[in-house]
Amino acid sequence: MLTLFRRRKPPIVHGMEPARAEVPALTGAEIASIFYGQRMGGDYYDFLRVNGGRVLFVLLDVAGRHDETCEILCAAQETFRTSGAELFREEDINEADAMIELCVRLNLSIIKAASGVRSCPGFIGCYNEALGTVCYANAGHTPGLLRDASGVTLLPATGLPLGLFSHATSEAQIAALQPGAALLIVSRGIVDASCKGEEFGLGRVKESLQQIQLGSARELSSGILAKVQEYICAPPTHDDVTALSLLRAKAAAAEQN
Secondary structure (H helix, E strand, O other): OOOOEOOOOOOOOOOOOOOOOOOOOOOOEEEEEEEEOOOOOEEEEEEEEEEOOEEEEEEEEEOOOHHHHHHHHHHHHHHHHHHHHHHOOOOOOOHHHHHHHHHHHHHHHHHHHHOOOOOEOEEEEEEEOOOOEEEEEEEOOOOEEEEEOOEEEEEOOOEOOEOOOOOOOOOOEEEEOOOOOEEEEEOHHHHHOEEOOEEOHHHHHHHHHHHOOOOOHHHHHHHHHHHHHHHHOOOOOOOOEEEEEEEEOOOHHHHHO
8 A cells, every 4th residue: 555645844944854845725726746755865845825826836856865955955945935935926927037037046046055066857837827827947857747638748848957057047838727637747756666677757657647537636646656656566765756736627617707
């Protein structure tokens, strides 16, 4: 049986763990992220409501062991929360410009906290509740997967991983979520999970997303982790394993008409 653990973290303190992520309530949608087992590496996820109609979310994967990444993750969280609130506070903003600037600040904070180069793939998104859209930047992360009536579409990298070059930037893209559509983002630990030398791979993540019934965002995240455990016939202990899901309600169509 798959046992899932939600992180419960203390407030941000130098050298300690990032603060616990509070999952916000969304209008016409749900968002959830589930982390499996004990932390081994540098997975980090967070959510932030920035105004009445937008919610930011992030999934980072800092290279290195957990004891090497704690300070970097704390710095990244502080930047995500403070700069995210500042850049996305106003209703009338250019989301793409704000997303690019947030990535620039995250990149610099990671380099500073690491005192040098430290690869940190990341997927950063802003969900617009009124429009049902996600403005996102994929900084060298595993592709996001968007499932809707037409199938599953990959959201590939829009830039290099954070933490490598001080002047690197990531482009921002817009993805529209139809009513009933789901966005799934998984950490590298899910893709790399292997059985007899064969990785679970992005292809199986895509197949799993197509097969899982979209009941809730939390059920989608837990369902993906269950598929991984079923494939490797054991709890995944090779790396951090995280699944973040955003599900737009079917009822949103009726609310907009």
